[in-house]
Amino acid sequence: MIEDLEQLITSAVTEVMTTMLTLKAQPNSNPMNFSSGEGHIASAVGFIGKTTGVVYLYASNSFAKRMTGRLLGMEPAEIDGDEMVNDAMGEMANMVVGQLKSRLSDRGMPCVLTIPSIIRGSNFSIEPVSSAERRVFFFDCNGDHLGVEVMLKHS
Numbered sequence: 001m002i003e004d005l006e007q008l009i010t011s012a013v014t015e016v017m018t019t020m021l022t023l024k025a026q027p028n029s030n031p032m033n034f035s036s037g038e039g040h041i042a043s044a045v046g047f048i049g050k051t052t053g054v055v056y057l058y059a060s061n062s063f064a065k066r067m068t069g070r071l072l073g074m075e076p077a078e079i080d081g082d083e084m085v086n087d088a089m090g091e092m093a094n095m096v097v098g099q100l101k102s103r104l105s106d107r108g109m110p111c112v113l114t115i116p117s118i119i120r121g122s123n124f125s126i127e128p129v130s131s132a133e134r135r136v137f138f139f140d141c142n143g144d145h146l147g148v149e150v151m152l153k154h155s
Helices: 005-021 061-072 083-106
Strands: 025-027 040-049 051-060 111-113 117-121 133-141 144-154
Touching (some): 005 025, 040 061, 040 083, 051 083, 083 111, 083 117
Antiparallel strands (some): 040 051, 040 111, 040 117
């Protein structure tokens, strides 16, 4: 469907992480492990056009809080409650998918983005419908882990 999706996602994630958080994101072929019992958060932004899809960013609650602190110029201890983390993670997904949208538009596949949404929990999975293509990518960010799941359907 999108032949170089891995390169597009890697470029978008590394650029956003470096520019917005001053974190180096390295592709990692090892799946994320959420079996420690710590909750995790998934932020999602969809896109609709010639190609339609949803991109999910997964992080542990503690890493999401650290990313929020970096994004807002705050210490993680200063972040009170989930609302700031939800907003920051939604914005991170928005920026990553915005990069993808720009690259798709350059290829003659314009699309529009949906509003971000957040999913929280300690044991959940998101599964595609049978007609969707699913790709999962993992990144190491200075010892923390970020997962990116892309579900695509050609319109």
